[in-house]
Structures are given as C-alpha cells and as structure tokens.
Amino acid sequence: MNRKFLLAGFIILQPLTVEASWQERLLLSPSKVKGMQSVEQGQSASSPNPLNPRVITLDFGREISTVSSLDVSMEDEGVPSSVTEEFETVLEWLQDPPLDLSESDNLQISWKKDIDLNDNEPPEPRLTYAKLSNQDQDIELIVSEGKNNAVLLFKDEMLIDSFQPPIMDAQLTSRFGIRRHPVYGGARRHNGIDLAAPLGTPIMATAPGRVAFIGRRSGYGLVIEIEHDADTISRYTHLSRSASGLAVGDTINSGDILGEVGTSGVTTGPNLHYETRVNDRPVDPLTEGKRILSGTIYQQQNYQEVLYEARERFQSIIGTSTDPSLAALSE
Structure with missing residues (x-):
C-alpha cells in the first residue's frame, strides 16, 4: 500500500511548507526551521541544551478509505492507537446508540502531537477533528482547541450534540x-x-x-x-x-x-x-x-464558524504546497 505521512506544525509566524523526498509534508515557522538546522549542526535531537527547552506541536492528518473495518484501516494508515481510542470513546459519549464504524466509507481525521526536543516524554497524541462520510450522511466531530476541550458533533453541517468531557483521554x-x-x-x-x-x-x-x-x-x-x-x-x-x-x-x-x-x-x-x-x-x-x-459550552449562532475553521485547518494539514522558496530544505 502506498502510504503518505502528512505532518504539519502550526505557529504564529507565517508558516512555510516543505515536501520532503520521503513524501512527508511539514509546516514550520522560520524560527522552528532555524531550530532544526541547529540540530543538524551537531546538537542531536535526543540531547539538546537543557537550558533551552523546546517543544514543537505538530498536526497530523489522514484521509482513509475503509477496506475492511475502520479500526484496521486506521491502524494500517498509522493513526496512533490513543487517537483511535479517543475517537471511538467520544463517539460513544455523543451517539446513542453508537455509530457502526464499519459502515462508513471514508474518514478524514487529524490529531496533534507534541515533540520535545529536550527528550522529555510528551503526552499522548490527541484528536482534533474527524469526518465520517458515506452515501447517506456526513458526521463531523471537533475537539475544540484551547482550555475547555469541548467536543462538538455535526450531522450534515448541523450541530446535533456537544459535550465537555471530564477527561479527554479515558x-x-x-x-x-x-x-x-x-x-x-x-x-x-x-x-x-x-x-x-x-x-x-x-x-x-x-x-x-x-x-x-x-x-x-x-x-x-x-x-x-x-x-x-x-x-x-x-x-x-x-x-x-x-x-x-x-x-x-x-x-x-x-x-x-x-x-x-x-x-x-x-x-x-x-x-x-x-x-x-x-x-x-x-x-x-x-x-x-x-x-x-x-448549553453553556457553545451558542448555536457560532457553531458553523467553528465547523468551517476545523475543515479549513484539516485541509491546510493535508494540502500540497508549491512554494519554491523552501525547495532546498527537501534536498
């Protein structure tokens, strides 16, 4: 199976896009690129300067077509087990009865992962967005970023449920x-x-x-x-x-x-x-x-904005860049 790993790191400065020779897409700020270059000059990623802690948050995305079961397809495409478990648990919270995941034809899913350049153990990767599509309906799930981590469930663009879980990874x-x-x-x-x-x-x-x-x-x-x-x-x-x-x-x-x-x-x-x-x-x-x-988590009038932002972010994770200014970084 021809597999691609899709990787993105988002920052405040204008992001830059790299398509590397191993077909890995990476979004980094100029400051992050500079940090990566310093590693290449002799400061290995496993033992950087302990006085300069650096953590990079990366966004991963996959587009998956279900072959057998969705669980197997997600594993085959390299989705971390913690993200798969969180995805299924959240659907249990929000769907009664739970969805039959084997009936879905296509899945878009994204998650975040922290990379600690000082080799401290990072937290587990965390789910941010998922879209299940088949011929009957589109189900979209958003874990809001920021303090509250509220979970929103959409069916055909309509908000049908929301929840603030007491624990996200459970x-x-x-x-x-x-x-x-x-x-x-x-x-x-x-x-x-x-x-x-x-x-x-x-x-x-x-x-x-x-x-x-x-x-x-x-x-x-x-x-x-x-x-x-x-x-x-x-x-x-x-x-x-x-x-x-x-x-x-x-x-x-x-x-x-x-x-x-x-x-x-x-x-x-x-x-x-x-x-x-x-x-x-x-x-x-x-x-x-x-x-x-x-009802205290999100008001109905701003839910569509949240949905559209999540979609746009997913597309930016998996999108292809043609920016020639970074060609040298992939050589």
Missing part, C-alpha cells in the same frame, strides 16, 4: 443504570459513568458553576461537587487529590482543572466516577445530564 468502562457491581457483585444501580484513565490524569469541570463540596464520602473516596444552575450538580469521585488552591465557593469555568484521577474509595483501579444530579436525583450524564450542562 475509556468509558461503565454506563449509567443497572449493572453488576465490580467489587461487591450482584445487580446494583450505577448512578453515573466510570472513565478509566492513568493515575494523576487531570479532571476538568464539565460546565461553569461554583465549588459546593470538597471532601471524602464513603465509597466515593475524595469527592468534588460543582453546583450549576437549575439545582444541578456535577460530582467527581475517586480523586487522588484536588487542584492546588481549589476551595468551596470558588467560581469554576468549563474545562477548569478540578483534580486528578485516583483510586480513593471503593475502586478496582484508577478511574473517575462522574455523576450529574438534578434536585439530588441522579440522571444519565451522557443523555439528560449532558443536555442540561452542554
């Missing part, structure tokens, strides 16, 4: 409703959702509000509760610790860091148990709870 391991308890056994009501993630993963507020409670509660372990409008709270449990300086009464914005994933309380491993409650009645965080809280 596996949905248990849904709301009756389930067999993983510790005590037997069928019990599960009042929230469980998101498995590594110990210490940041946990974000899913909507604006006020810190109503920080403390320990029985099997929940360390708990933070955020009070929202209309007698609604969001509850975050099993934390290892709360964010430094966070206190009851603090005003919280969507996407603010509340604490870190832990194993406090009754758990089988590091995870976040997340609830939404209305008048102390637990509601499904992925349906009713999400509808109540998500």
